[in-house]
Amino acid sequence: MSIQTESYLYPLADILRDRVSTGPQNAILNINSVCNLKCEFCWIHSPLLKTKMPKTIMPLSYIEKIVRQLKELGVKAVSLSADGEPALHPQIKKIIDIIKNNGISLRITTNLTFGKNELFSSFAKADILVVNLSAPDAKLYRKFCSPVSEKPFLNLAHNLKMFSTLFRKRGKPNIILNYIITRNNYVYIEKMLDFADSLKLPFIRFRILDTTLETKKLFLTHEEILELHSIINKISRSNYSVKHDLRNLLAFRKKADFNLKRCFIGWLALSIENNGDIVFCCQNPWLKIGNWKRDSL
Numbered sequence: 001m002s003i004q005t006e007s008y009l010y011p012l013a014d015i016l017r018d019r020v021s022t023g024p025q026n027a028i029l030n031i032n033s034v035c036n037l038k039c040e041f042c043w044i045h046s047p048l049l050k051t052k053m054p055k056t057i058m059p060l061s062y063i064e065k066i067v068r069q070l071k072e073l074g075v076k077a078v079s080l081s082a083d084g085e086p087a088l089h090p091q092i093k094k095i096i097d098i099i100k101n102n103g104i105s106l107r108i109t110t111n112l113t114f115g116k117n118e119l120f121s122s123f124a125k126a127d128i129l130v131v132n133l134s135a136p137d138a139k140l141y142r143k144f145c146s147p148v149s150e151k152p153f154l155n156l157a158h159n160l161k162m163f164s165t166l167f168r169k170r171g172k173p174n175i176i177l178n179y180i181i182t183r184n185n186y187v188y189i190e191k192m193l194d195f196a197d198s199l200k201l202p203f204i205r206f207r208i209l210d211t212t213l214e215t216k217k218l219f220l221t222h223e224e225i226l227e228l229h230s231i232i233n234k235i236s237r238s239n240y241s242v243k244h245d246l247r248n249l250l251a252f253r254k255k256a257d258f259n260l261k262r263c264f265i266g267w268l269a270l271s272i273e274n275n276g277d278i279v280f281c282c283q284n285p286w287l288k289i290g291n292w293k294r295d296s297l
Helices: 006-017 060-073 092-101 138-145 151-170 186-198 222-236 246-251
Strands: 026-030 077-081 105-110 128-132 174-181 203-208 269-272 277-279 288-291
Touching: 026 060, 060 092, 077 092, 092 105, 128 151, 138 151, 151 174, 174 186, 186 203, 186 222, 203 246, 222 246
Parallel strands: 026 077, 026 269, 077 105, 105 128, 128 174, 174 203
Antiparallel strands: 269 277, 277 288
16 A cells, blocks of 8 residues: 655654644544453463453444544544444444444454454455464464454355455455464464465564563573574575565564654554543553543544
8 A cells, every 4th residue: 555655744743843733534433342362471361361352343423423533633543442442332334334434444354254244345445454364374373362262263265355456456454473482483484485385365464572561481491582593594595475574583582672762653643542531642551641431533
């Protein structure tokens, strides 16, 4: 997807002058906290977590109001996400239409396990689909994500094939496969690339697990990180049609070392939570600037 050059200019000018002349370019809209999976590495639904998040669903009337205000703020793109699975919101089709009818670019983060053709036409209206998939086959999917049967993975594989065909035909929605690397699945990266190649998918994004206190045991040991580097070097000598960013992980050692004197995320994005909170940083959710239940964006 091409991005207009001017989309970079106004936040840069504001950042340099330390002012705010308009809203952020992007907004994350977390519409519910319901999920059909229990991925072991998930911040919200991992079976390793001691505290479970209550099931909440953002009302459609609020979503309509929020999207209208986002448009007024000059937001160019909305990422439809959730503390669960967006497809499980009972009014997901209407939500997608509301966003697209307001002329806003739409990105949906999803596990894409809905029934065959059930939501295909609605999700096909998205500009980008970010599909969470950290296992290359049904057996491993059940092991890492705990679905009740193999059907969710089979639905996922079918939907990926359908959207891959659609992308090659008309150029959208673009598909980004999201693979979270843990000590349990890093050895299957090559199998994941083979799976993606078989479906002719455009891109896989690999990320080292960002742990919580309860999921830190899934983090790679030093020896496993070195083994991961060997796997990546081997893959780099292979020819895959699917694009990936594995070589970026060769710089990874133990943990990211951030030494930022200033953060610019407030000029670029905001996150609207289904409990009402409006925040800038998913790493620091206590940094709230308001609540959509009582405040205007």
